[in-house]
Amino acid sequence: MNDTKQKNWLLLIHQIPPKPDYFRVKIWRRLQKVGAAKVKQSVYVLPDTEQAYEDFLWIVKEIDQGGGTASLSRTLFLEGLSDVRIKGLFHDARNDDYAKIVEGGKRISEDFLEVSQGDAAIAAEKLHKELSRLQHRMDEIAALDFFHAPGRRAARNMLQECSALLDNSGDTVVSSTMRPSDMHGKTWVTRTGLYVDRIACAWLIKRFIDPAAAFKYVENEKYAPKSGEIRFDMSDAEFTHQGDKCSFEVLVKTFALSAVAVMDIAEIVHDIDLKDNKYARPETVGIQSLFSGMAITCMDDSQRLERGVTILDELYACFQKRYDNLGN
Secondary structure, three states, rough: OOOOOOOEEEEEEOOOOOHHHHHHHHHHHHHHHHOOOEEOOEEEEOOOOOOHHHHHHHHHHHHHHHHOOEEEEEEEOOOOOOHHHHHHHHHHHHHHHHHHHHHHHHHHHHHHOOOOOHHHHHHOOOEEEEEHHHHHHOOOOOHHOOOOHHHHHHHHHHHHHHHHHHHOEEEEEEEOOOHHHHHOOOOOEOOOOHHHHHHHHHHHHHHHOOOOOOOEEEEEOOOOOOOOEEEEEOOOOOEEOOOOEEEHHHHHHHOOOHHHHHHHHHHHHHHHHHOOOOOOOHHHHHHHHHHHHHHHHHHHHHHHHHHHHHHHHHHHHHHHHHHHHHHO
16 A cells, blocks of 8 residues: 655755865764765755754764754655655665675675585584674664565575575484474473573573473583473583584574574674684673673572573564564
8 A cells, every 4th residue: 555645854054164084974974874865965865863963963963063964854755855765865865785695695605605614514503693783784774674674585685595505504413303292391401601692592492492491500511301301501501512512502493493583693692601702793792791790790600591581582582573574
């Protein structure tokens, strides 16, 4: 259904002194960062939202403080420029951005396919970092894609294809796939002193693998399981570190949990647990701080798990919402 209702826009008009050059460039970059579309020289537009108003307001103040002049108005275009044409400006800008994502994804695929089979795992390790950078850039672009530019789907599909290619690079660390139904109602045993990998594993188990799971914490690293018990993230456990994968990643791969939001969390857990900065996600430092603070203030493992599950539920919801938006 076409939306025939005319739309309000925020219009920023500025005059910036010709010198110094860096100040003009600085303002241009600020306008690009908030996703403003250029209507004509020194005239920029954003959809009329609370966030856009705040973004433009800060830029107006910055221009004034730098010796220029700027005005901000709320407007309705009646003649000349139409809402369709303005949305087209936003589409053009975002499509250009998405095209660069597609180009980057093609380079990753081509670089990976050019290596020999024996070097595939090593190449995948290096290219994962480049893919993670592209995924972060995709998130930034999508946040400024106010009107769902057509190029979004191609960029999203390219990143998914690259991820699948690298994740299936001959990695045989976990050779079999199990079904969550095989694990119903088990007691899952791990070490005391829960931290990020064990907490994340328990969250994953309860949410995606065994909703009826019970958890048991033991001090003996070489604890022998009893009937109905399964160990994770401990010595000789059924599910624990393998190769360069943390226990969370092993569970994800074993049970073929392919939701992209789960993969995002896996990257964060990996970098916190293995400390190798493999994925270098921007969220990692903040999430690690939350878990570190929780470990200091909470000594009881059951309470740590409860609080950790809340953090991961909210993180999962954030990522899932982001990908839901990308799919629109």
